[in-house]
Amino acid sequence: MYATTGSIFDQTVMKFRNKEAIVEEKTGKRLTFGEWQDEVHRVANALLEAGVRKGDRVSTYLFNTLELANVYFACGKIGAVINPINFRLKGNEIYFILEDAEPKVVLFEEALSKPIEGILENFPQILFWYVGDNTPAFAQSYHEVVSPCSTALADFSVKETDIYAIMYTSGTTGRPKGVLHRHRDIAEQSLICTSVMGLTPNDIGLVTAPMFHCAELHCCFLPRVQAGAKNIIVHQFKPQTVLDVIQREKVTNFFAAPTMWNMLLQHGVEEYDTSSLRVGLYGAAPMAPVLVRALQETMNVDLIQAYGQTEMGPAVTFLLQDEQLTKAGSAGRAAYNHEIRVVRPSENGPSDPEDMCKPGEVGEIIVRGSCTMLEYFNRKEATEKALYKGWYHSSDLGYMDEDGYLYVADRVDDMVITGGENVYPREVEDALHVHEDVLDVAVLGQPDETWGEQVLAVVVSKNPSLSSGDLDLFLKNGDLLADYKRPREYVFVEELPRNASGKIQKFLLREHFKQKEKQ
Numbered sequence: 001m002y003a004t005t006g007s008i009f010d011q012t013v014m015k016f017r018n019k020e021a022i023v024e025e026k027t028g029k030r031l032t033f034g035e036w037q038d039e040v041h042r043v044a045n046a047l048l049e050a051g052v053r054k055g056d057r058v059s060t061y062l063f064n065t066l067e068l069a070n071v072y073f074a075c076g077k078i079g080a081v082i083n084p085i086n087f088r089l090k091g092n093e094i095y096f097i098l099e100d101a102e103p104k105v106v107l108f109e110e111a112l113s114k115p116i117e118g119i120l121e122n123f124p125q126i127l128f129w130y131v132g133d134n135t136p137a138f139a140q141s142y143h144e145v146v147s148p149c150s151t152a153l154a155d156f157s158v159k160e161t162d163i164y165a166i167m168y169t170s171g172t173t174g175r176p177k178g179v180l181h182r183h184r185d186i187a188e189q190s191l192i193c194t195s196v197m198g199l200t201p202n203d204i205g206l207v208t209a210p211m212f213h214c215a216e217l218h219c220c221f222l223p224r225v226q227a228g229a230k231n232i233i234v235h236q237f238k239p240q241t242v243l244d245v246i247q248r249e250k251v252t253n254f255f256a257a258p259t260m261w262n263m264l265l266q267h268g269v270e271e272y273d274t275s276s277l278r279v280g281l282y283g284a285a286p287m288a289p290v291l292v293r294a295l296q297e298t299m300n301v302d303l304i305q306a307y308g309q310t311e312m313g314p315a316v317t318f319l320l321q322d323e324q325l326t327k328a329g330s331a332g333r334a335a336y337n338h339e340i341r342v343v344r345p346s347e348n349g350p351s352d353p354e355d356m357c358k359p360g361e362v363g364e365i366i367v368r369g370s371c372t373m374l375e376y377f378n379r380k381e382a383t384e385k386a387l388y389k390g391w392y393h394s395s396d397l398g399y400m401d402e403d404g405y406l407y408v409a410d411r412v413d414d415m416v417i418t419g420g421e422n423v424y425p426r427e428v429e430d431a432l433h434v435h436e437d438v439l440d441v442a443v444l445g446q447p448d449e450t451w452g453e454q455v456l457a458v459v460v461s462k463n464p465s466l467s468s469g470d471l472d473l474f475l476k477n478g479d480l481l482a483d484y485k486r487p488r489e490y491v492f493v494e495e496l497p498r499n500a501s502g503k504i505q506k507f508l509l510r511e512h513f514k515q516k517e518k519q
Helices: 005-016 033-049 066-078 091-101 110-122 142-146 183-197 214-227 239-249 258-266 289-299 380-386 425-433 468-477 506-518
Strands: 020-024 029-032 057-061 081-084 105-109 127-131 163-168 178-182 204-207 230-233 253-255 279-283 302-308 315-319 338-343 363-369 392-400 406-411 416-418 421-423 438-448 452-461 489-492
Touching (some): 033 142, 057 091, 091 110, 183 214, 214 315, 258 279, 416 452, 425 468
Parallel strands (some): 020 230, 057 081, 057 105, 081 163, 204 230, 204 253
Antiparallel strands (some): 302 315
């Protein structure tokens, strides 16, 4: 029988019962695997007493917490479907997910109470469990519900083909879709990531990226549990907290988006002892060579890039440590048990998997493999389109080189066509990242009467005196970018909108500039 998240947890407990398993930085709580199993069983029994049965949804609207870790495995043990909700979402967005997923129980915490209060009256059938002190009148105290429950748990028939989770897409293009994954999809993803990172029981992993997102949950948190390694949970990413914990706990590995790695560098990482670090996983975007070198020099960490989508588990490619500079800009090669193709986009429906591009030719990235989602929840037409002919159609543009390395150009919707020439924003963004005063940048197209579209760069600067003229001169005098690809306009902002995995939400930027045009 294939593994489930519940059986993965139990197998590790059997092998490492008395080994320290999980630490919550905020509260200082530390548990062995055996003690953690007791907590998981209490939560499982509390869910059963609340009427949760196999196939029912349980939603979490939490920052990174021990409670989220507990309910994650509790659902896996009893066959309930975990639904981790992005803690950055607001009332109307949460309303949509709760209406769509129809959970029996929702866990939330004090800092996220207001959005829940605003939509509460629409969901009288849902039990709301509050994590924290001073439980509001409309909710039950998580700890009061869970504490009296037994640590003994009956065996449940949970199969590898059962639905394990419903995870809503991050929303780079608009309304999220609920991705249904089976236990076997994620058990396979966990094994792949465990192998790629070389995880062992001696590893100490830091949970600093959001646990509601599959990049942290499936590529790091669950693999560490499977390997018998320790997880240290940080409530939210803060550079100083992360560096303090790395130094104090001798952390060996963690996942962070390139922007998060960059923030650690900007915070003065040289002042901390990070010598325990062995491997750092990153994703959401390639890492500029200048950042790779800086991290290797200051933290001496082996970097691995993962590329993927929620629909695929998420990781479908990896770029390993010794490839970071020789294949800079690449997303790597296909993960174990996965196949990737770049095919010519179709104007009439999904791309044909057999219409493959030549090496170097840009097309749509499609994937098939052992971690593919079952379907989109309640979205039959969207499922059929996304999984056309058994391949997941990503809507990402990219190309393969002669060695089988994938390069992600951009989203289909993000490509800029100016004067009949295709401009891939990522190429322009990479060129601007080389400038020492550019902290973050997003490039998109703006309507232009003469050229159809013009290139616009939205820049986060390290230096308040940095000007459009400085950046334009930098590109003009360099050999990084053809003239027609240069931005014709620069807008400076304090930060860029990003989703949970760190990807820039360009649809929000486009909406912002459309509104400005109307004013």
